[in-house]
Amino acid sequence: MPDGLPERAGFADLQHSNVPDRLLASWQRSEDYGIPLDAVEPVFTGTDDLSSLFFQCGNEVLADLHRTLANEPVSMMLTDAEGVVLSRLSGDRSLLQALDDVHLAPGFGYAERDVGTNGLGLALADRVPTLVRADQHYSLSLCTFTCAAVPVLDPTSGRLEGSVNLTTWSRSSSDLLLALARSAASNTAALMQARSSGRSARHVPRGQVxxxxxxxxxxxxxxxxxxxxxxxxxxxxxxxxxxxxxxxxxxxxxxxxxxxxxxxxxxxxxxxxxxxxxxxxxxxxxxxxxxxxxxxxxxxxxxxxxxxxxxxxxxxxxxxxxxxxxxxxxxxxxxxxxxxxxxxxxxxxxxxxxxxxxxxSLRERPDDAMALAHHIAMRVRGRAVTFTPSAARALSGYDWPGNVGELTRVVGQLAGRMDVIDAKALPPEVLAGNTRHLSRIEAFERGEIVRVLGLDGLTMAEVASELGMSRATLYRKIAQYDIHMERD
Incomplete structure (x- = not known):
């Protein structure tokens, strides 16, 4: 164990202690992700978009809180929905140095998948206010801290925008930490609602550095x-x-x-x-x-x-x-x-x-699509995910203009919320299959036909009616676009 780090209970000990089930579940996920116990390895992505309504309102709220707690050993942070730290305020230099040592600093990602169980990562994963005390962190290098984090949702759309995270030394009193974080998150959402006026708080996608x-x-x-x-x-x-x-x-x-x-x-x-x-x-x-x-x-x-x-x-x-x-x-x-x-x-x-x-490219090796899809789903879900034969055919038949990155996005989104992935859940462009020789209008039409054909309980007459064409036209289009789908 590194010098200066406190001893903490192992996973088996936690399972037999009075620890919340969702904390145990987070530990299990961290173990499944392969997170090391002795050190954190966050990803630096930078803070590209600091112009969002969420960031501006949250930073203003934390600045006010910082003025109140300027002499306290507390660090106040704002993160985006992916766990990337956007800003950090504290008047305690030794605390800031310790946070720098574990890269809990602006530009670094602290999602549960990257560093294991921690306050802000678990708050974002479960979307509920979270307090993680010293020895409840998965990584030993975080066991000198206690963290409280509260997710912030867009008051209009309900979309997760990020979190407010307060971190202090593990030896400090943490009784009010979660209450302060709740208050800051609530004030941020209220300020966003008051200032929204149609402004979007959506973040610009960020690539890893x-x-x-x-x-x-x-x-x-x-x-x-x-x-x-x-x-x-x-x-x-x-x-x-x-x-x-x-x-x-x-x-x-x-x-x-x-x-x-x-x-x-x-x-x-x-x-x-x-x-x-x-x-x-x-x-x-x-x-x-x-x-x-x-x-x-x-x-x-x-x-x-x-x-x-x-x-x-x-x-x-x-x-x-x-x-x-x-x-x-x-x-x-x-x-x-x-x-x-x-x-x-x-x-x-x-x-x-x-x-x-x-x-x-992936379209030059179509046989890899399903092997990669299973791999992606396993990483997202932490266990095997089933693909129905119709989904497998659609995934293998699509030409993936965005290559493995596009496949990762499509499968990752579905695997995060279902154990069985069927063709009906796939995006229309994937259902449309190989459309390289079709115009954009033809590709859209093919995708719509495939989508409606996949709906439960519709007869071919009802499919044609839903698409606004006759049955004869529907059959002709199915033959023209070489559509093969099993129907109940």
């Missing part, structure tokens, strides 16, 4: 070893390049799995090493990006993958090249990059590349 992966098993991790020959050939190609000590570039469409090819190759060759995967930053995050992860380049037992280097400004690419050359990473430890096309990689980095690995 970096993630550190350690060699641990996760639910469903074995699934990806049984993919198509085309995928395995790309992984083998990358392995050969890494084994030779060269810099490898994986190229292909966005979302095809370029970084995953590199990570699997590195994991096969160096099973005990850390894998650090970094993506191109927003212009405002460049200096933070360079400072956060580049000290890792050249470290023993650390493989580095830089994603989307074709998006890097030339001067950043030059900084990165110089860093790789100075650190001796080239040829000693795995260093790899991804891009859509090799010719788009900045010259400074392209000059380092020894092996180029083309990564096939």
């Amino acid at each position: 970096f993630r550190v992966e350690v060699p641990r098993l996760e639910p469903g991790s074995g699934t990806l070893h049984s993919l198509s020959d085309a995928w395995n050939a790309a992984v083998t190609h990358a392995e050969r390049g890494m084994r030779a000590g060269g810099v490898v570039a994986a190229v292909g469409e966005t979302g095809a799995g370029r970084a995953t090819v590199l990570a699997q190759a590195a994991r096969h060759l160096f099973p005990r090493d850390r894998i650090l995967s970094a993506s191109a930053p927003a212009p405002t995050d460049v200096q933070t990006w360079l400072g956060l992860w580049t000290p890792e380049v050249g470290k023993p037992h650390t493989a580095v993958i830089v994603r989307d280097v074709d998006l890097l400004p030339p001067w950043v690419a030059e900084r990165l090249r110089d860093l790789v050359l100075r650190s001796g990473a080239e040829g000693s430890v795995p260093f790899a990059v991804t891009a859509e096309r090799f010719e788009d990689i900045p010259t400074a980095l392209a000059s380092l590349v020894d092996t180029v690995v083309p990564v096939p």
Whole structure:
């Protein structure tokens, strides 16, 4: 156990103590996710959108609370719905330093899936006010803190916007912590309602800036070893390049799995090493990006993958090249990059590349769709999810223009709320199947026909009526669009 960390009960001990069931459930999920017990590994994503109504109202409420508690050892934070810390206020320097040490700071994600059981992660997962005391945290590195968090819902739409989180030392009194968090969340929602006037509080989607992966098993991790020959050939190609000590570039469409090819190759060759995967930053995050992860380049037992280097400004690419050359990473430890096309990689980095690995898109390996779907569902649900034959046919028959990223979004949303996924639950564009040779209007029409055909209890006459066409036209369209669906 690291110095300075308090001892705490194990999972088995908690199960026999007076601990809320939902806290035990969170511990079980954390264990299933493969979260390490001794340290947290949050993802830094940056704070791209600080203009939302939620952020402005919440920050104003916390600023008022901060003025009241300026001399107290309490940190007040605002997070978005994904658990990314948007702002943090505290007058206690030692507390702030301790929070920095565990990356509980603006720009870092503290969702339960990333760091295990913690106050704000559990509040967002269960959408209820939550207090997590010292030894109730899953990670030992968080056992010096007590955290209270309350989710904030948009007063108009009911959409989850984020949370208010108050954190203090575990040795401090926490009796009023949850009450203060409740009050701040309530005041934030009230202020949002008073100022809404039609303004949207929806956040701009954010991509990960970096993630550190350690060699641990996760639910469903074995699934990806049984993919198509085309995928395995790309992984083998990358392995050969890494084994030779060269810099490898994986190229292909966005979302095809370029970084995953590199990570699997590195994991096969160096099973005990850390894998650090970094993506191109927003212009405002460049200096933070360079400072956060580049000290890792050249470290023993650390493989580095830089994603989307074709998006890097030339001067950043030059900084990165110089860093790789100075650190001796080239040829000693795995260093790899991804891009859509090799010719788009900045010259400074392209000059380092020894092996180029083309990564096939998902539509070029349709047999992988269901293996990936099961893997994605297992990661989201923590257990196996069933796909009906009709859903499997639809998922395998769709051309996935967004590649694995689109598949992850579709399956992840469904697996989060159902144990059996049927074709009826799939989006119309997926039901429409391979529409590359159809116009946008034809693709929409095909999707609508498939959707209505999937509704329970409708006769073909009723399907035709719902679609506003005759039965003869419906049958003609079914033949024209090559639609094959089982009907009860």
